[in-house]
Amino acid sequence: MKELVIISGKGGTGKTTLTACFALLARDRVLADCDVDAADLHILVHPKVLHEEDFRGGVKAAIDVEKCSRCGACRESCRYGAISEQFIVSPLSCEGCGVCFHVCPEGAVSLEEGLNGRWFVSETRVGPMVHAALLPGEENSGKLVALVRNQAKVLARKQGTPLILVDGAPGVGCPVISSITGADRVLIVTEPTLSGLHDMERALQLVRGFRIPVSVVTNKYDLNLEVTQRIEEFSGKAQATVLGRIPYDPQVIRSMVQRRCVVENGDSPAALAIRGIWERLETDLSS
Amino acid sequence: MIISVASGKGGTGKTTIATSLAAVLGSKAQLLDCDVEEPNCHILMKPVLQTSESVTVPVPIVDMDKCTLCGKCGEVCRFSAIVVIGDQVLTFPEMCHGCGGCSLLCPERAIREGSRELGVRETGFAGPVDFVQGRLRIGEAMSPPLIRAVKEKIDPGKIAILDAPPGASCPVMNTVMGSDFIILVTEPTPFGLHDLMIAVDAISPLAIPFGIVLNRADVGDREVQRFCAQRGIPLLAEIPHDRRVAEGYAKGNLLVVSAPQYIRTFLELFEKIRKLIDSSGSGFKEAMS
Numbered sequence: 386m387k388e389l390v391i392i393s394g395k396g397g398t399g400k401t402t403l404t405a406c407f408a409l410l411a412r413d414r415v416l417a418d419c420d421v422d423a424a425d426l427h428i429l430v431h432p433k434v435l436h437e438e439d440f441r442g443g444v445k446a447a448i449d450v451e452k453c454s455r456c457g458a459c460r461e462s463c464r465y466g467a468i469s470e471q472f473i474v475s476p477l478s479c480e481g482c483g484v485c486f487h488v489c490p491e492g493a494v495s496l497e498e499g500l501n502g503r504w505f506v507s508e509t510r511v512g513p514m515v516h517a518a519l520l521p522g523e524e525n526s527g528k529l530v531a532l533v534r535n536q537a538k539v540l541a542r543k544q545g546t547p548l549i550l551v552d553g554a555p556g557v558g559c560p561v562i563s564s565i566t567g568a569d570r571v572l573i574v575t576e577p578t579l580s581g582l583h584d585m586e587r588a589l590q591l592v593r594g595f596r597i598p599v600s601v602v603t604n605k606y607d608l609n610l611e612v613t614q615r616i617e618e619f620s621g622k623a624q625a626t627v628l629g630r631i632p633y634d635p636q637v638i639r640s641m642v643q644r645r646c647v648v649e650n651g652d653s654p655a656a657l658a659i660r661g662i663w664e665r666l667e668t669d670l671s672s
Numbered sequence: 673m674i675i676s677v678a679s680g681k682g683g684t685g686k687t688t689i690a691t692s693l694a695a696v697l698g699s700k701a702q703l704l705d706c707d708v709e710e711p712n713c714h715i716l717m718k719p720v721l722q723t724s725e726s727v728t729v730p731v732p733i734v735d736m737d738k739c740t741l742c743g744k745c746g747e748v749c750r751f752s753a754i755v756v757i758g759d760q761v762l763t764f765p766e767m768c769h770g771c772g773g774c775s776l777l778c779p780e781r782a783i784r785e786g787s788r789e790l791g792v793r794e795t796g797f798a799g800p801v802d803f804v805q806g807r808l809r810i811g812e813a814m815s816p817p818l819i820r821a822v823k824e825k826i827d828p829g830k831i832a833i834l835d836a837p838p839g840a841s842c843p844v845m846n847t848v849m850g851s852d853f854i855i856l857v858t859e860p861t862p863f864g865l866h867d868l869m870i871a872v873d874a875i876s877p878l879a880i881p882f883g884i885v886l887n888r889a890d891v892g893d894r895e896v897q898r899f900c901a902q903r904g905i906p907l908l909a910e911i912p913h914d915r916r917v918a919e920g921y922a923k924g925n926l927l928v929v930s931a932p933q934y935i936r937t938f939l940e941l942f943e944k945i946r947k948l949i950d951s952s953g954s955g956f957k958e959a960m961s
Contacts, residue, residue, distance in 0.1 A: 393682075394710055395682065395683060395710055395712070396679075396681065396682010396683040396684075396710075396838040397681060397682045397683010397684055397838075397859075398683060401863065421841075422839040422840050422841035422844075422870070423680055423681055423682075423838065423839050423840060423866075423867040423870055425681070425862075425863040425866055425867065428862045428863060428866060443750070444750070462772070462776060464770065464771055464772055465771075477845055477849060480769055480771060481750060482750055482751070482769060482771030482773055483748065483750050483771075483773065484748075484771050484772065484773040484776065484777075487748060487773065487776075487777055488776070488777075519840075519841055521840050521870050521871070521873035521874035522840060522841065522842070522844070522845045522873075522874035522875070522877070523841055523842070524841060524842035526841050526842075527813060554839070555682040555683075555709075555710070555838050555839070556707075556709035556710055556837060556838070556839075557709045557710065557808065557810060558709045558808060558812070558813055558814070558815045558843070559813040559814065559815070560841075561709075562811075562813045563813075577922060578921055578922040578924075579715045579922065579923065579924040580687065580710075580712040580715050580921075580924075583710070583712065583715060584710040584712070587709075587710060587810055590810045591810050591811060594810065594811050608918060608919065608922050609919065609922035609923065612922055612923075635891075638861060638891050638892055641861050641862060641863065641892070642861060642862065642892050642893050644862060
């Protein structure tokens with residue numbers, strides 16, 4: 386079983402569009418949407434939820450005003466400034482470290498497990514999918530990403546599926562690190578803008594640090610050929626495989642508005658490019 | 673005055689909006705790039721950076737001469753960053769959130785604090801605009817403390833414009849908390865609308881007034897406009913797709929440089945925001961609850 390993770394560094398370069406296209410083109414796969422704080426893959430693949438569960442990733446402190454003697458020990462030791470002068474804990478600032486719980490001489494602090502999100506196992510028009518929704522504004526996205534990937538692996542193993550396609554998050558922080566750790570291959574999809582180049586360089590550095598084989602695709606490559614070349618040169622130097630270029634194609638957005646994938650809307654230039662990239666990727670994955 | 677620019681979906685134009693807004697406000701503005709995982713404001717603003725300092729989080733260092741292997745540190749740590757195994761104390765600095773619990777609660781006072789670098793905070797000037805940015809170290813997972821360090825540099829005498837990371841989880845909340853206004857930038861697609869709705873749900877409990885800027889307003893459908901009308905959210909500006917702007921952005925040019933006719937749009941955007949902040953007060957809180 387192989388696990389392919391699609392990331393980008395910069396947001397909005399086409400991770401989810403590409404993941405959905407690959408899912409359509411692959412014969413046998415499990416999908417995992419690991420962009421848990423702004424998951425969009427479901428919009429294109431129309432899941433029917435078969436199973437869902439709560440996700441609780443951490444605790445928050447709560448102070449019992451009846452027991453509190455207002456000694457201030459908790460406030461002094463909290464490094465996150467999460468406890469107000471009225472001894473009310475701000476859930477947004479609370480890190481869930483529990484230090485206040487340990488230092489309170491009155492036993493007035495409790496640590497309560499909060500609901501951080503939900504996760505789902507679904508059947509979609511392109512095979513099974515594990516996905517999740519972090520509650521808006523919540524934390525512990527890295528843990529939820531790890532959970533989604535694990536569940537996808539369980540499912541793939543049970544069904545004997547040879548491939549897991551993982552839609553990752555933008556950036557290089559917690560959810561991205563969690564979505565690539567231990568993966569078999571990473572695909573970085575970027576765009577030929579100086580921001581796209583800068584962000585893919587950082588994403589590529591991150592992936593190289595994990596010693597995972599990595600490929601690069603440039604979306605809307607014809608927006609700036611010079612930057613496209615710089616992306617490919619940098620990729621080559623960093624031992625990443627340049628898998629191909631996708632042209633700017635208004636059919637991509639038209640398809641998205643219809644909640645379809647561009648590869649199922651005829652032979653537009655982007656669809657042809659994506660099919661070619663998928664063929665090369667499939668060969669790479671089976672080697 | 674603090675204005676945050678956030679988005680839900682990535683790549684919709686947060687940085688484009690934040691940088692052009694800062695540029696038209698000139699010396700009145702301070703631009704703070706809080707998208708520390710992938711900071712891009714510098715590409716468009718081309719600042720001259722004058723200071724660079726390392727931002728760190730404290731991590732435990734155990735003095736084995738004092739340690740009695742009692743295991744208290746491992747019990748206290750909720751992040752699996754320190755554990756006693758056999759006659760050893762193992763620390764995992766990359767897991768540490770720097771809460772200080774282990775050193776505070778060690779009965780032998782055997783734990784002191786070292787540091788792990790989260791990234792750097794840099795300051796300088798982009799023409800007349802004050803510039804601050806954070807850059808997360810590659811391999812570092814924890815961005816919120818670096819975001820808070822960037823925000824420590826907010827100049828209360830300026831119009832501080834904060835470029836937020838994409839998404840709707842804790843790094844975004846850490847950026848927008850304490851703002852006077854939040855601009856949510858989106859695009860007219862099902863992805864743009866879906867992530868906008870998540871962002872609206874995330875920021876609504878903060879009771880900070882906010883409005884929408886619709887970028888590439890003519891490339892998709894009209895669902896974002898419908899959503900704004902339904903929820904009574906002000907649609908502050910609609911910026912149509914313009915190949916020249918996209919090509920300019922690719923080369924690192926500001927929107928108001930590629931298309932100077934938008935200077936007025938951004939000045940008007942700021943005036944609308946100022947009026948919405950003035951008229952908000954407690955009334956906004958009630959309207960949104």
